[in-house]
Amino acid sequence: MPAPENESDLDADALFMGEAMKQALRAYQAGEVPVGAVIVRHGRVIARAFNQVELLKDATAHAEMLALTMAEDSLGDWRLNGCTLYVTKEPCPMCAGAIVHCRLDRVVFAAPDAKGGAAGSALNLLQFPTLNHRCEVTGGVRGQECGDLLRAFFAERRASKQTSSPSRIPAPDPDDSSESPYPEADQN
Numbered sequence: 001m002p003a004p005e006n007e008s009d010l011d012a013d014a015l016f017m018g019e020a021m022k023q024a025l026r027a028y029q030a031g032e033v034p035v036g037a038v039i040v041r042h043g044r045v046i047a048r049a050f051n052q053v054e055l056l057k058d059a060t061a062h063a064e065m066l067a068l069t070m071a072e073d074s075l076g077d078w079r080l081n082g083c084t085l086y087v088t089k090e091p092c093p094m095c096a097g098a099i100v101h102c103r104l105d106r107v108v109f110a111a112p113d114a115k116g117g118a119a120g121s122a123l124n125l126l127q128f129p130t131l132n133h134r135c136e137v138t139g140g141v142r143g144q145e146c147g148d149l150l151r152a153f154f155a156e157r158r159a160s161k162q163t164s165s166p167s168r169i170p171a172p173d174p175d176d177s178s179e180s181p182y183p184e185a186d187q188n
């Protein structure tokens, strides 16, 4: 992963990731796995979205997918050349595939996802040699904060499940994560 060229790039990345984090907090408040995304072009945010899998009852409603559609609408084009996506968690294979189709220049993510991340952790679809487009990738920007938010969400959800089902023996559920649209997040 190429490092940002200078201090101001680092500052800009942290700033825009902060915008993505605001979206992740909205997801958290809505009871969704807290992942948020923004898309930036020429220093301006053109799309903001948060994970809405439960709200829309749509497994494809990841923050990145919604943000891509919003950016396409904003530009009136499916080609998102010149755009950077900021997302609080490493994109999954579905989102990474969509990002490549939309030809984004660059992807900046916060928390890595060792099991399902498709931006270099589990696999690297964003820079897959035989695909017709490759993105610049920067990982770990505000990764601790965004990872903490995900861990807090899953800890809270596990706790509420145990208190809301008294007939069930309260024990860690190894399959709990399979219900999540971002299943690896609570394992970090």
Ligand SMILES: [Zn+2]
Residues within 6 Å of the ligand: 062, 064, 091, 092, 093, 094, 095, 096
């Ligand atoms: Zn995804």
